[in-house]
Amino acid sequence: MEIAKATPLADNFYLGLPFCIPTVPSHCGFCLFPTQDYKGNSGMQTYLEYLEREAELYAPFLANDRLSSMYVGGGTPNLLKAEDYGRLTAIAEKLYGKIPDDVERTIEGIPQLFSKDKVDAIRAAGFNRVSMGVQQMSDKLIKYSGRRQTHRQVMDALDHFNAAKLAVNVDLIYGWPEQTVADMLRDLGELVDQGVRHITHYQLNIAGRSDFSKAQRELLPSLETTIDMYKESCAFLRSKGYRQATVYDWEKVESMPGRFESPNADRYQYEQNLRDFLHADDQSVTETRNMIGLGYAGVSFPFTWPVQGGPNWSQMNLRNLDAYFQSIDAGKLPVEKQFLYNKEDLKLAWLFQSMQSMTIDLHNYAVAFGADLLHDYAPIFDELHKRSWIEIDAKQVRFIGLGEFFIPMIQALFSYARLNEMRGGLKQIVEGKKIINILETA
Numbered sequence: 001m002e003i004a005k006a007t008p009l010a011d012n013f014y015l016g017l018p019f020c021i022p023t024v025p026s027h028c029g030f031c032l033f034p035t036q037d038y039k040g041n042s043g044m045q046t047y048l049e050y051l052e053r054e055a056e057l058y059a060p061f062l063a064n065d066r067l068s069s070m071y072v073g074g075g076t077p078n079l080l081k082a083e084d085y086g087r088l089t090a091i092a093e094k095l096y097g098k099i100p101d102d103v104e105r106t107i108e109g110i111p112q113l114f115s116k117d118k119v120d121a122i123r124a125a126g127f128n129r130v131s132m133g134v135q136q137m138s139d140k141l142i143k144y145s146g147r148r149q150t151h152r153q154v155m156d157a158l159d160h161f162n163a164a165k166l167a168v169n170v171d172l173i174y175g176w177p178e179q180t181v182a183d184m185l186r187d188l189g190e191l192v193d194q195g196v197r198h199i200t201h202y203q204l205n206i207a208g209r210s211d212f213s214k215a216q217r218e219l220l221p222s223l224e225t226t227i228d229m230y231k232e233s234c235a236f237l238r239s240k241g242y243r244q245a246t247v248y249d250w251e252k253v254e255s256m257p258g259r260f261e262s263p264n265a266d267r268y269q270y271e272q273n274l275r276d277f278l279h280a281d282d283q284s285v286t287e288t289r290n291m292i293g294l295g296y297a298g299v300s301f302p303f304t305w306p307v308q309g310g311p312n313w314s315q316m317n318l319r320n321l322d323a324y325f326q327s328i329d330a331g332k333l334p335v336e337k338q339f340l341y342n343k344e345d346l347k348l349a350w351l352f353q354s355m356q357s358m359t360i361d362l363h364n365y366a367v368a369f370g371a372d373l374l375h376d377y378a379p380i381f382d383e384l385h386k387r388s389w390i391e392i393d394a395k396q397v398r399f400i401g402l403g404e405f406f407i408p409m410i411q412a413l414f415s416y417a418r419l420n421e422m423r424g425g426l427k428q429i430v431e432g433k434k435i436i437n438i439l440e441t442a
Protein backbone atom coordinates (compact mmCIF):
# COMPACT_ATOMS: atom_id res chain seq x y z
CA MET A 1 0.00 0.00 0.00
CA GLU A 2 1.35 3.43 -0.94
CA ILE A 3 1.61 5.63 2.14
CA ALA A 4 1.38 9.43 1.76
CA LYS A 5 4.35 10.95 3.59
CA ALA A 6 4.30 14.70 2.95
CA THR A 7 3.97 15.16 6.73
CA PRO A 8 6.87 13.73 8.75
CA LEU A 9 5.94 10.52 10.56
CA ALA A 10 7.23 9.90 14.06
CA ASP A 11 6.70 6.43 15.45
CA ASN A 12 5.69 5.12 18.82
CA PHE A 13 7.32 1.73 18.36
CA TYR A 14 5.78 -1.10 20.38
CA LEU A 15 7.06 -4.65 20.83
CA GLY A 16 4.71 -7.14 22.48
CA LEU A 17 5.86 -10.18 24.45
CA PRO A 18 2.80 -12.34 25.13
CA PHE A 19 3.87 -14.60 27.98
CA CYS A 20 2.66 -14.34 31.60
CA ILE A 21 3.05 -16.50 34.69
CA PRO A 22 -0.27 -18.37 35.07
CA THR A 23 -2.34 -17.29 38.08
CA VAL A 24 -5.41 -18.55 39.92
CA PRO A 25 -7.78 -16.88 39.08
CA SER A 26 -6.50 -16.71 35.52
CA HIS A 27 -5.21 -13.47 33.96
CA CYS A 28 -4.58 -11.92 37.39
CA GLY A 29 -8.36 -11.85 37.87
CA PHE A 30 -8.84 -8.57 36.01
CA CYS A 31 -6.70 -8.49 32.87
CA LEU A 32 -8.31 -8.36 29.44
CA PHE A 33 -5.14 -8.32 27.33
CA PRO A 34 -4.52 -11.31 25.08
CA THR A 35 -1.69 -13.32 26.68
CA GLN A 36 -0.14 -16.79 26.62
CA ASP A 37 0.93 -18.91 29.60
CA TYR A 38 4.69 -18.90 30.12
CA LYS A 39 6.05 -22.44 29.80
CA GLY A 40 9.77 -21.80 29.89
CA ASN A 41 12.63 -20.03 28.17
CA SER A 42 12.73 -22.15 25.01
CA GLY A 43 9.26 -20.87 23.99
CA MET A 44 10.46 -17.33 24.68
CA GLN A 45 13.56 -17.86 22.51
CA THR A 46 11.44 -19.13 19.61
CA TYR A 47 9.15 -16.15 19.98
CA LEU A 48 12.07 -13.67 19.97
CA GLU A 49 13.35 -15.15 16.71
CA TYR A 50 9.96 -14.63 15.09
CA LEU A 51 9.75 -11.09 16.44
CA GLU A 52 13.10 -10.32 14.80
CA ARG A 53 11.86 -11.80 11.54
CA GLU A 54 8.63 -9.81 11.70
CA ALA A 55 10.70 -6.62 12.08
CA GLU A 56 12.58 -7.51 8.87
CA LEU A 57 9.23 -7.74 7.07
CA TYR A 58 8.33 -4.26 8.32
CA ALA A 59 11.63 -2.59 7.42
CA PRO A 60 10.61 -1.33 3.93
CA PHE A 61 7.49 0.36 5.36
CA LEU A 62 9.35 2.28 8.07
CA ALA A 63 12.38 3.39 6.07
CA ASN A 64 11.53 7.12 6.27
CA ASP A 65 10.05 7.22 9.76
CA ARG A 66 11.65 8.64 12.88
CA LEU A 67 11.63 6.80 16.21
CA SER A 68 9.88 8.97 18.79
CA SER A 69 9.53 6.45 21.59
CA MET A 70 9.86 2.72 22.16
CA TYR A 71 7.73 0.62 24.47
CA VAL A 72 8.01 -3.09 25.27
CA GLY A 73 4.78 -4.40 26.76
CA GLY A 74 2.82 -7.57 27.05
CA GLY A 75 2.35 -9.92 28.68
CA THR A 76 5.26 -9.81 31.07
CA PRO A 77 8.45 -8.67 29.30
CA ASN A 78 10.62 -9.04 32.39
CA LEU A 79 10.24 -12.81 32.09
CA LEU A 80 13.16 -12.44 29.67
CA LYS A 81 16.58 -13.54 30.87
CA ALA A 82 19.16 -10.80 31.49
CA GLU A 83 21.08 -11.60 28.30
CA ASP A 84 18.05 -11.06 26.01
CA TYR A 85 17.06 -7.41 26.61
CA GLY A 86 19.65 -6.19 24.10
CA ARG A 87 17.82 -8.12 21.36
CA LEU A 88 14.80 -5.85 21.83
CA THR A 89 16.67 -2.57 21.44
CA ALA A 90 18.60 -4.13 18.54
CA ILE A 91 15.30 -4.68 16.70
CA ALA A 92 14.50 -0.96 17.02
CA GLU A 93 18.02 0.04 15.91
CA LYS A 94 17.82 -2.17 12.83
CA LEU A 95 14.64 -0.40 11.78
CA TYR A 96 15.42 3.18 12.82
CA GLY A 97 19.21 3.39 13.10
CA LYS A 98 21.11 4.36 16.24
CA ILE A 99 18.68 5.56 18.90
CA PRO A 100 19.46 9.05 20.26
CA ASP A 101 19.91 9.17 24.06
CA ASP A 102 16.84 11.34 24.61
CA VAL A 103 14.42 8.88 23.00
CA GLU A 104 12.27 7.25 25.65
CA ARG A 105 12.68 3.44 25.77
CA THR A 106 10.34 1.77 28.24
CA ILE A 107 9.91 -1.83 29.30
CA GLU A 108 7.09 -3.19 31.44
CA GLY A 109 7.16 -5.86 34.07
CA ILE A 110 5.91 -7.23 37.37
CA PRO A 111 7.63 -6.54 40.71
CA GLN A 112 8.82 -10.03 41.64
CA LEU A 113 10.83 -10.42 38.41
CA PHE A 114 12.77 -7.15 38.66
CA SER A 115 15.89 -8.59 40.33
CA LYS A 116 18.96 -6.35 40.60
CA ASP A 117 20.81 -8.28 37.85
CA LYS A 118 17.88 -8.00 35.51
CA VAL A 119 17.38 -4.29 36.16
CA ASP A 120 21.08 -3.67 35.45
CA ALA A 121 20.78 -5.70 32.23
CA ILE A 122 17.73 -3.67 31.20
CA ARG A 123 19.71 -0.45 31.68
CA ALA A 124 22.75 -1.83 29.87
CA ALA A 125 20.54 -2.80 26.91
CA GLY A 126 19.61 0.87 26.45
CA PHE A 127 16.26 1.14 28.21
CA ASN A 128 15.84 4.35 30.21
CA ARG A 129 12.41 3.82 31.72
CA VAL A 130 10.44 1.00 33.35
CA SER A 131 6.75 0.64 33.95
CA MET A 132 5.96 -1.65 36.85
CA GLY A 133 2.48 -3.15 37.11
CA VAL A 134 2.04 -3.19 40.89
CA GLN A 135 -1.76 -2.72 41.04
CA GLN A 136 -1.89 -3.17 44.86
CA MET A 137 0.85 -2.64 47.45
CA SER A 138 -0.99 -4.59 50.14
CA ASP A 139 0.04 -8.24 50.49
CA LYS A 140 -3.52 -9.02 51.57
CA LEU A 141 -5.35 -7.33 48.68
CA ILE A 142 -2.98 -8.50 45.92
CA LYS A 143 -4.02 -12.09 46.74
CA TYR A 144 -7.35 -11.57 44.97
CA SER A 145 -5.39 -11.50 41.71
CA GLY A 146 -3.53 -14.76 42.39
CA ARG A 147 -0.24 -12.93 41.87
CA ARG A 148 2.68 -13.98 44.00
CA GLN A 149 4.17 -10.57 44.57
CA THR A 150 5.01 -8.97 47.88
CA HIS A 151 5.23 -5.46 49.20
CA ARG A 152 8.94 -6.06 49.88
CA GLN A 153 9.55 -6.94 46.21
CA VAL A 154 7.89 -3.70 45.11
CA MET A 155 10.14 -1.66 47.41
CA ASP A 156 13.28 -3.56 46.36
CA ALA A 157 12.49 -3.09 42.68
CA LEU A 158 12.10 0.67 43.18
CA ASP A 159 15.53 0.79 44.83
CA HIS A 160 17.06 -1.16 41.92
CA PHE A 161 15.50 1.25 39.38
CA ASN A 162 16.77 4.25 41.29
CA ALA A 163 20.30 2.81 41.55
CA ALA A 164 20.28 2.08 37.81
CA LYS A 165 19.08 5.64 37.04
CA LEU A 166 15.95 4.40 35.33
CA ALA A 167 12.85 6.60 35.21
CA VAL A 168 9.84 4.74 36.54
CA ASN A 169 6.10 4.56 36.23
CA VAL A 170 4.05 2.53 38.69
CA ASP A 171 0.56 1.27 37.81
CA LEU A 172 -1.97 1.09 40.64
CA ILE A 173 -5.63 0.11 40.39
CA TYR A 174 -8.43 1.54 42.54
CA GLY A 175 -11.85 -0.05 42.96
CA TRP A 176 -10.17 -3.40 43.78
CA PRO A 177 -12.05 -6.15 45.71
CA GLU A 178 -12.46 -5.13 49.37
CA GLN A 179 -10.30 -2.03 48.91
CA THR A 180 -11.17 0.98 51.05
CA VAL A 181 -10.34 4.64 50.52
CA ALA A 182 -7.81 4.32 53.36
CA ASP A 183 -6.10 1.33 51.63
CA MET A 184 -5.84 3.33 48.44
CA LEU A 185 -4.39 6.41 50.13
CA ARG A 186 -1.84 4.29 52.00
CA ASP A 187 -0.59 2.78 48.70
CA LEU A 188 -0.37 6.16 47.01
CA GLY A 189 1.39 7.61 50.06
CA GLU A 190 4.05 4.91 49.93
CA LEU A 191 4.83 5.64 46.29
CA VAL A 192 4.96 9.36 47.00
CA ASP A 193 7.37 8.71 49.88
CA GLN A 194 9.54 6.62 47.56
CA GLY A 195 9.84 9.60 45.21
CA VAL A 196 8.08 7.88 42.28
CA ARG A 197 7.46 10.65 39.75
CA HIS A 198 4.96 9.00 37.45
CA ILE A 199 1.96 7.12 38.82
CA THR A 200 -0.74 5.60 36.64
CA HIS A 201 -3.73 5.36 38.94
CA TYR A 202 -6.61 3.81 37.09
CA GLN A 203 -10.02 2.47 37.87
CA LEU A 204 -10.56 -1.29 37.76
CA ASN A 205 -12.13 -2.18 34.44
CA ILE A 206 -14.99 -4.57 35.15
CA ALA A 207 -15.73 -6.25 31.90
CA GLY A 208 -15.91 -9.41 29.85
CA ARG A 209 -14.40 -12.68 30.91
CA SER A 210 -12.39 -11.47 33.90
CA ASP A 211 -12.77 -13.28 37.23
CA PHE A 212 -13.35 -9.99 39.07
CA SER A 213 -16.25 -9.34 36.72
CA LYS A 214 -17.75 -12.82 36.82
CA ALA A 215 -16.99 -14.17 40.31
CA GLN A 216 -15.90 -11.34 42.61
CA ARG A 217 -18.37 -8.58 41.86
CA GLU A 218 -19.89 -8.57 45.34
CA LEU A 219 -16.45 -7.75 46.78
CA LEU A 220 -16.01 -4.63 44.66
CA PRO A 221 -16.58 -1.14 46.08
CA SER A 222 -19.85 0.54 45.07
CA LEU A 223 -19.94 3.19 42.34
CA GLU A 224 -20.30 5.88 45.04
CA THR A 225 -17.19 4.61 46.85
CA THR A 226 -15.30 4.40 43.57
CA ILE A 227 -16.20 8.01 42.77
CA ASP A 228 -15.01 8.95 46.26
CA MET A 229 -11.77 7.10 45.58
CA TYR A 230 -11.23 9.11 42.41
CA LYS A 231 -11.88 12.42 44.20
CA GLU A 232 -9.77 11.54 47.24
CA SER A 233 -6.85 10.32 45.13
CA CYS A 234 -6.91 13.52 43.04
CA ALA A 235 -6.92 15.71 46.16
CA PHE A 236 -4.14 13.67 47.76
CA LEU A 237 -1.80 13.60 44.76
CA ARG A 238 -2.34 17.31 44.08
CA SER A 239 -1.48 18.08 47.71
CA LYS A 240 1.81 16.22 47.17
CA GLY A 241 2.77 18.29 44.13
CA TYR A 242 1.65 15.94 41.35
CA ARG A 243 0.13 17.25 38.13
CA GLN A 244 -2.75 15.37 36.53
CA ALA A 245 -1.82 14.69 32.89
CA THR A 246 -4.80 12.45 32.13
CA VAL A 247 -7.70 10.94 34.03
CA TYR A 248 -5.22 8.39 35.39
CA ASP A 249 -1.67 9.75 34.80
CA TRP A 250 0.02 11.74 37.55
CA GLU A 251 3.39 13.43 37.07
CA LYS A 252 5.74 15.07 39.54
CA VAL A 253 8.05 17.62 37.96
CA GLU A 254 10.31 18.09 41.00
CA SER A 255 12.37 15.10 42.08
CA MET A 256 13.12 14.15 45.67
CA PRO A 257 16.86 14.42 46.49
CA GLY A 258 18.57 11.14 45.57
CA ARG A 259 15.45 9.57 44.04
CA PHE A 260 14.61 9.29 40.34
CA GLU A 261 16.47 12.43 39.35
CA SER A 262 16.98 11.61 35.67
CA PRO A 263 15.68 14.29 33.28
CA ASN A 264 12.09 13.82 32.15
CA ALA A 265 11.44 11.13 34.77
CA ASP A 266 7.99 12.67 35.18
CA ARG A 267 7.27 12.59 31.47
CA TYR A 268 5.60 9.81 29.55
CA GLN A 269 6.39 10.46 25.90
CA TYR A 270 4.75 7.32 24.57
CA GLU A 271 1.39 8.30 26.10
CA GLN A 272 1.83 11.93 25.09
CA ASN A 273 2.37 10.86 21.48
CA LEU A 274 -0.81 8.81 21.50
CA ARG A 275 -2.80 11.75 22.83
CA ASP A 276 -1.36 14.19 20.31
CA PHE A 277 -1.07 12.04 17.20
CA LEU A 278 -1.95 14.87 14.81
CA HIS A 279 0.48 17.39 16.20
CA ALA A 280 -0.40 20.88 14.91
CA ASP A 281 1.03 24.39 15.12
CA ASP A 282 -1.00 27.53 14.33
CA GLN A 283 -1.35 26.74 10.67
CA SER A 284 -1.11 23.05 9.99
CA VAL A 285 -0.48 19.55 11.22
CA THR A 286 3.30 19.45 11.49
CA GLU A 287 3.86 15.86 12.47
CA THR A 288 1.84 12.66 12.53
CA ARG A 289 2.69 10.36 15.41
CA ASN A 290 2.05 6.79 14.47
CA MET A 291 1.76 3.68 16.52
CA ILE A 292 3.64 0.71 15.10
CA GLY A 293 3.02 -2.47 17.10
CA LEU A 294 4.94 -5.67 16.39
CA GLY A 295 4.49 -9.08 17.95
CA TYR A 296 1.61 -11.28 19.00
CA ALA A 297 -1.59 -9.15 19.14
CA GLY A 298 0.43 -5.99 18.38
CA VAL A 299 -1.73 -3.00 17.44
CA SER A 300 -0.76 -0.33 14.89
CA PHE A 301 -2.28 3.00 13.92
CA PRO A 302 -0.27 3.97 10.84
CA PHE A 303 -2.11 7.25 10.34
CA THR A 304 -1.30 9.82 7.74
CA TRP A 305 -3.57 12.78 8.29
CA PRO A 306 -6.91 13.93 6.97
CA VAL A 307 -5.75 16.71 4.66
CA GLN A 308 -3.54 14.24 2.80
CA GLY A 309 -6.58 12.07 2.39
CA GLY A 310 -5.16 8.97 4.03
CA PRO A 311 -5.12 6.08 3.96
CA ASN A 312 -5.65 5.92 7.72
CA TRP A 313 -6.24 2.61 9.38
CA SER A 314 -5.69 0.52 12.48
CA GLN A 315 -4.65 -3.10 12.57
CA MET A 316 -4.14 -5.90 15.02
CA ASN A 317 -1.70 -8.77 14.73
CA LEU A 318 -2.74 -12.39 15.09
CA ARG A 319 -3.80 -13.55 18.57
CA ASN A 320 -3.18 -17.20 17.80
CA LEU A 321 0.52 -17.82 18.43
CA ASP A 322 0.85 -20.68 15.92
CA ALA A 323 -0.91 -18.61 13.26
CA TYR A 324 1.46 -15.71 14.06
CA PHE A 325 4.48 -17.99 13.48
CA GLN A 326 3.00 -19.50 10.30
CA SER A 327 2.31 -16.10 8.78
CA ILE A 328 5.92 -15.02 9.29
CA ASP A 329 7.16 -18.38 7.92
CA ALA A 330 5.12 -17.60 4.80
CA GLY A 331 6.80 -14.18 4.52
CA LYS A 332 3.53 -12.33 5.28
CA LEU A 333 2.90 -9.58 7.85
CA PRO A 334 1.08 -11.41 10.68
CA VAL A 335 -1.99 -9.16 10.64
CA GLU A 336 -5.30 -10.56 11.89
CA LYS A 337 -7.58 -7.65 11.04
CA GLN A 338 -7.52 -4.12 9.73
CA PHE A 339 -10.01 -1.29 9.97
CA LEU A 340 -9.91 1.47 7.38
CA TYR A 341 -10.86 4.84 8.89
CA ASN A 342 -13.06 7.33 7.13
CA LYS A 343 -12.73 10.98 8.13
CA GLU A 344 -15.40 10.63 10.84
CA ASP A 345 -13.53 7.67 12.35
CA LEU A 346 -10.30 9.65 12.39
CA LYS A 347 -12.06 12.53 14.15
CA LEU A 348 -13.41 10.11 16.75
CA ALA A 349 -9.98 8.53 17.26
CA TRP A 350 -8.47 12.00 17.75
CA LEU A 351 -11.28 13.02 20.13
CA PHE A 352 -10.90 9.81 22.12
CA GLN A 353 -7.20 10.47 22.64
CA SER A 354 -7.69 14.18 23.39
CA MET A 355 -10.29 13.41 26.02
CA GLN A 356 -7.75 11.28 27.87
CA SER A 357 -6.01 14.52 28.79
CA MET A 358 -9.35 16.00 29.96
CA THR A 359 -9.13 18.86 27.46
CA ILE A 360 -9.89 19.17 23.77
CA ASP A 361 -7.98 21.81 21.81
CA LEU A 362 -10.50 23.55 19.53
CA HIS A 363 -7.85 25.07 17.28
CA ASN A 364 -6.01 21.78 16.80
CA TYR A 365 -9.27 20.14 15.75
CA ALA A 366 -10.03 22.97 13.30
CA VAL A 367 -6.53 22.75 11.79
CA ALA A 368 -6.58 18.96 11.50
CA PHE A 369 -10.13 18.51 10.22
CA GLY A 370 -11.14 21.89 8.78
CA ALA A 371 -14.24 21.86 10.99
CA ASP A 372 -15.74 23.33 14.16
CA LEU A 373 -15.77 20.78 16.97
CA LEU A 374 -18.57 22.43 18.93
CA HIS A 375 -20.75 22.45 15.83
CA ASP A 376 -19.90 18.87 14.82
CA TYR A 377 -21.02 17.42 18.16
CA ALA A 378 -23.37 20.18 19.40
CA PRO A 379 -26.02 17.97 21.10
CA ILE A 380 -23.41 16.13 23.18
CA PHE A 381 -21.60 19.30 24.25
CA ASP A 382 -24.95 20.93 25.18
CA GLU A 383 -25.79 17.98 27.41
CA LEU A 384 -22.37 17.90 29.06
CA HIS A 385 -22.53 21.63 29.65
CA LYS A 386 -26.00 21.37 31.25
CA ARG A 387 -24.60 18.84 33.72
CA SER A 388 -21.61 21.11 34.51
CA TRP A 389 -19.26 18.37 33.33
CA ILE A 390 -17.34 20.68 30.96
CA GLU A 391 -16.14 24.27 30.69
CA ILE A 392 -15.70 25.87 27.28
CA ASP A 393 -13.59 28.90 26.39
CA ALA A 394 -12.21 30.24 23.10
CA LYS A 395 -9.34 27.74 23.09
CA GLN A 396 -10.56 24.52 24.60
CA VAL A 397 -13.17 22.28 26.12
CA ARG A 398 -12.16 21.21 29.61
CA PHE A 399 -13.73 18.33 31.55
CA ILE A 400 -14.49 19.17 35.17
CA GLY A 401 -16.05 17.57 38.25
CA LEU A 402 -17.82 14.29 37.55
CA GLY A 403 -17.16 14.90 33.86
CA GLU A 404 -13.55 13.79 34.50
CA PHE A 405 -14.59 10.55 36.17
CA PHE A 406 -17.09 9.69 33.45
CA ILE A 407 -14.75 10.37 30.51
CA PRO A 408 -14.72 6.67 29.44
CA MET A 409 -18.51 6.78 29.18
CA ILE A 410 -18.46 10.14 27.42
CA GLN A 411 -16.01 8.69 24.90
CA ALA A 412 -18.51 5.89 24.28
CA LEU A 413 -21.25 8.51 23.82
CA PHE A 414 -19.28 10.26 21.07
CA SER A 415 -18.76 7.02 19.16
CA TYR A 416 -22.26 5.65 19.77
CA ALA A 417 -23.82 6.84 16.51
CA ARG A 418 -20.91 5.64 14.37
CA LEU A 419 -20.83 2.25 16.11
CA ASN A 420 -24.54 1.78 15.52
CA GLU A 421 -24.08 2.74 11.91
CA MET A 422 -21.35 0.10 11.54
CA ARG A 423 -23.40 -2.52 13.37
CA GLY A 424 -26.26 -1.68 11.03
CA GLY A 425 -23.83 -2.23 8.19
CA LEU A 426 -22.95 -5.67 9.51
CA LYS A 427 -26.63 -6.47 9.92
CA GLN A 428 -27.25 -5.37 6.38
CA ILE A 429 -24.49 -7.68 5.16
CA VAL A 430 -26.08 -10.60 7.06
CA GLU A 431 -29.51 -9.62 5.72
CA GLY A 432 -28.02 -9.32 2.25
CA LYS A 433 -26.56 -12.83 2.48
CA LYS A 434 -29.94 -14.19 3.56
CA ILE A 435 -31.56 -12.56 0.54
CA ILE A 436 -28.92 -14.02 -1.77
CA ASN A 437 -29.50 -17.47 -0.23
CA ILE A 438 -33.25 -17.14 -0.76
CA LEU A 439 -32.73 -16.01 -4.35
CA GLU A 440 -30.35 -18.89 -5.01
CA THR A 441 -32.78 -21.48 -3.65
CA ALA A 442 -35.86 -19.97 -5.31
Ligand code: SF4
Pocket residue numbers: 019020021027028031032033035074075076110133
Ligand atom coordinates in the same frame (compact mmCIF):
# COMPACT_ATOMS: atom_id res chain seq x y z
S1 SF4 B 1 0.84 -10.10 34.39
FE1 SF4 B 1 -0.01 -8.25 33.47
S2 SF4 B 1 -0.40 -8.79 31.30
FE2 SF4 B 1 -0.11 -10.71 32.44
S3 SF4 B 1 -2.20 -11.36 32.96
FE3 SF4 B 1 -1.38 -10.20 34.73
S4 SF4 B 1 -2.06 -8.08 34.36
FE4 SF4 B 1 -2.29 -9.18 32.42
